[in-house]
Amino acid sequence: MALAIGCRARPGKARDNKTGSWRVFKPIFDHGKCSRCGTCQIICPEGCITEDTEGFFDPDYAYCKGCGMCATECPKDAIAMKQEEK
């Protein structure tokens, strides 16, 4: 790839960096407890939680850093942080 004049870039390549590899703890989403409030999606610093067709939420584990903010803020305790098996 030729060097971009002036050190510039178009969007896209950030996604090459799979920050999911940073995880120590993994969030497990329990749709049974979920009230579909959307708080987890709003507060995720990676923006990697998406809504499915039924209104439930799931993280993209390719990017989820396992910070646990979603688990802490979920009003229904529907997200649990589990140590990841490597």
Added chain:
Amino acid sequence: MLEITEGSMAVAEAVRLCRPQVVSAYPITPQTHIVEALAEMVANGKLDADYITVESEFSALSACLGASAAGSRTYSATTSQGLALMYEVCFNVAGMRLPIVMTIANRAMGAPLSIWNDQQDSISLRDSGWLQFYAEDNQEATDLHYIAYKVAENPAVQLPAMVCFDGFILSHTYEPVDMISQEDADKYLPKFSPKERLDAADPISFGMYATPEYYLEFRYEIDKAVKEAAVAIRAAGAEFGKMFGRDYSALVEGYQLEDAETVIVAMGSICGTVKDTIDEMRKEGKKVGLLKIRVFRPFPSEDVAKALKGAKHVAVLDKNISLGAKGATALEVKDALYGSGIPVYDYIIGLGGRDVRKKDIREVVALAEKGKGDQFIGLRKEVL
């Protein structure tokens, strides 16, 4: 059209003809007449630009940076302390490859504070990646602005450019200057249309940071661009010559050089005094000549070496000094002549507005022919 006009006014008019969309400059002696004239032009509808009265020179160049990245042709002017305050932004603008053109009304650096002319200010930014043009007279100062924009905005260049002219000596002096028409200016310098700019239609991140894996290559590319800008400068200078009869395709210019034994090398308005002295000395039978350097960055090493091939003594006049070492031009000329065996002598002259007379030039020639150099000219022993 030929007019008798003050240097600053001629420059301001040339800038007006280049149609900058954003002007952002902070007042500093001796550049003030330029920015005042531009403000008046905007106020009277003669210049269709947004004029930002910034809070410092640092902010002036930063605002130009933003405007240029957003797709506008921009302009600023400064000198001395103001240019020094812009130091950080200068490196930034060149690294971001934005084609800003800035006039430098050359002035000495403090301390001690001095409002008078020498070239320390712009010379001290020779590392920054900006193209540097030095004008001998107000005609050159005027013409070099059209050429600077054309070269800077050339897609093969994309570098900022400084047009330097000696403060007070040129900026505040009335000389006859031929001003081109707006129609001709538009023909020579078309609208600024950068391929990349800040635009929601094509989002780009400007000014990212480079890890050690990339930085070296970025600097290599900028260096290459500065060096190869010589090609664009020659082309733009030749085109100007074809359109207006004044050819700027050469980065250096010889005067009475062909059979000269002692050659003076100089930049800026001092060349006028040197030429007058050469005329006198030639009548006395002395074989002296001048090599004027008009483009300092990229430094035209090959052109200098070729021009000085036949010289027996080379006397470089420097209106600057790298304190603890030598004048910048002398060091570059020495490098260009390395291996030739031709002696190069450095003369620090005219600092802080010290007047340079024909007798000073004669003294330089005499010293060079005696093999004496690397010294200050005109020191007042009674003051030391």
Added chain:
Amino acid sequence: MADKSCELFDAGHRACGGCGAALAARLMLKAAGPESIVVSSTGCMEVFSTPYPETAWKVPWIHSLFENASAVASGIESSLKKQGRKEKVIVMAGDGATFDIGMLCISGAFERGHDITYICYDNEAYMNTGIQRSGATPYDASTTTSPAGSQSFGNKRPKKDMPAILAAHGSPYVATASIAYPNDLLQKVEKALNTVGPTYVQIHVPCCTGWGFEGEQTIAIAKLAIETGLWVNYEMVDGKVTKAKKVVRKPVEEYLKTQKRFRHLFKPKRQDAEIEAIQALADKNAEKYGIDIKIAKKE
């Protein structure tokens, strides 16, 4: 109204897990939408989002220097005006870049009245360089250049009141917000964007790495800052405070004890005088902005 479902800040950026600033960037862009140009100062956000050639920004973005984002934004705004373009110009800068080294440029930009929106993400120190004290560092916070020690309780000065300074410049809209209340943050950013002239939103973004707490607590700690009165969410319209978030106030200790940067106030010995001084700051805030919910006494 911008489409709140769009993500204009790509995952894959290198912020710490639990980063408040990353969340602030994501939320700010939801309010701004794609017709924006963002100017970032040097700092955490710029560094974790743009290591060449990876950029997380899906809007046009520019970084120049640490202290000149406001001047660069002024130039962009001027250029867009001449070109007849409508993109919003937004500065996104940290507290160091805003309160300290950027004072010259922000003062000039606001005095000249450029139509820009300045968002300061306030994590209360120079985080990217390793947690040094800034003009936004709160009283008694320990940083590497204002460390707690046998002769010191940490930072000796209260937070500089940047919102007041910019309101004094004649800014038509100044607000403080927090990632603890994302919808409020979005509303305020939107209001700032839609108000003509230079507007300012200061967003409280707790920093787990710099303040010393687990990343999962970022929102919780942001809430505590507001609930103790050490951070007040308010709006100023044409220089007058129009709205402040009311709380049932908790004692400052509940906020201070959650963060390592205040640990010296509790260990090895509890520093009552210092904690009282900080409580006094919170009480002053409460009175100044009228944030206390008065609970009627039951007879």
